[in-house]
Amino acid sequence: RGPAGRAMAAAAAFERRVVRRAAEHHYLRVRLELSDGGARPNAPQFKQLVVTALRELHGEVGAALPVDVLTYEEKTLSAILRVISSGLVKLWSALTLLGFYQNRRCAFRVLQTSPFLLALSGNSRELVL
Amino acid sequence: QNILTVCFSVGYSVVALNHVIDFKEKKQEIIKPVSPSELFPSLPIVQGTSKRIKVLTRLTLIVSDPSHCNLLRSTSANIRLYDIIAVFPKTEKLFHIACTTLDVDLVCINVTEKLPFYFRRPPVNMAIDRGIYFELLYTPAIKDSTMRRYTISNAISLMQICKGKNIVISSAAERPLELRGPYDVANLGLLFGLSEGEAKAAVSTNCRATMLHGETRKSACGVVYTVKKPRKVEEEETVPACKKAKTQA
Numbered sequence: 001r002g003p004a005g006r007a008m009a010a011a012a013a014f015e016r017r018v019v020r021r022a023a024e025h026h027y028l029r030v031r032l033e034l035s036d037g038g039a040r041p042n043a044p045q046f047k048q049l050v051v052t053a054l055r056e057l058h059g060e061v062g063a064a065l066p067v068d069v070l071t072y073e074e075k076t077l078s079a080i081l082r083v084i085s086s087g088l089v090k091l092w093s094a095l096t097l098l099g100f101y102q103n104r105r106c107a108f109r110v111l112q113t114s115p116f117l118l119a120l121s122g123n124s125r126e127l128v129l
Numbered sequence: 130q131n132i133l134t135v136c137f138s139v140g141y142s143v144v145a146l147n148h149v150i151d152f153k154e155k156k157q158e159i160i161k162p163v164s165p166s167e168l169f170p171s172l173p174i175v176q177g178t179s180k181r182i183k184v185l186t187r188l189t190l191i192v193s194d195p196s197h198c199n200l201l202r203s204t205s206a207n208i209r210l211y212d213i214i215a216v217f218p219k220t221e222k223l224f225h226i227a228c229t230t231l232d233v234d235l236v237c238i239n240v241t242e243k244l245p246f247y248f249r250r251p252p253v254n255m256a257i258d259r260g261i262y263f264e265l266l267y268t269p270a271i272k273d274s275t276m277r278r279y280t281i282s283n284a285i286s287l288m289q290i291c292k293g294k295n296i297v298i299s300s301a302a303e304r305p306l307e308l309r310g311p312y313d314v315a316n317l318g319l320l321f322g323l324s325e326g327e328a329k330a331a332v333s334t335n336c337r338a339t340m341l342h343g344e345t346r347k348s349a350c351g352v353v354y355t356v357k358k359p360r361k362v363e364e365e366e367t368v369p370a371c372k373k374a375k376t377q378a
Binding site (some may be wrong): 033035056057089092093095096097098099105106107109110113 | 267270271272274277304306307308309310312313314316317319320
């Protein structure tokens, strides 16, 4: 993505790039917690669950929000989602208010969120002090 | 006990256990609150800091009749054992009384059914001046879609009158899976119409202010209100502590 504005430092060997636009996408690392027992969703079912959550809270317009599941691990039920920045509040609130998956109680825990994918690799909450 | 363990793992630092009293049933007595040390022999440490988690006790009174409020004025010994007192008014008159004269810390706003009364500006402004916070619950929104609509509509009508000040969002979770993390709840505040700073305050600074309000209420109880000096001390005690909370948050 190219920068929207550029400022050159005077007579120096480096160049400073100023990005005036906010980031295009926001990335969320989420984990689905299910009550024990029963089948775990695979990747397409997980995406279906996210779209259902959006539809329940924000209707058809919400369900049409461009959301991508970048990675998904079935064993831990955790995933990295990507959404357009303007849709972050809608997606996050829809995930928070989702209560049921196939008539079983579930909860989405959003572990990290950031406009940069690299920031999701480190988690300061899991530091052992 | 399960719920508390999940609370701690999700990142909350202070939890209040609620005990609800409904006055419609006869012969309701206020029992002593469960002491937190019975549940946990040693409380776990908050994520990221080295302090222990605090567990407070809280009492909610569901009032549908003005005579129920007399209980608050009587100096029942058990009431004082609770750290935070909340009232849940069911009629407009009781809402007015709760905001203006009752000695409580929180006024609960019904989210499970359509409000039978509209909010008016004078009692709400008086409550804000007195340091009383309005509480919204979010767990009914997780369970049922009709409740979701009522939660959001009641919250929006409250926002229009109080402009987002003095709001506390809390959960009435009965199971560990009904709990949501603090940032998720702050995001829900954005849905209700709060601004970003106000939404985060609804989960952090406003809750701390409620705790301090409860503490000052406990300490000033028993002083006759006709004397103005102790009242001033009460106000001063709350304000610097709130300011301290804001810089720490």
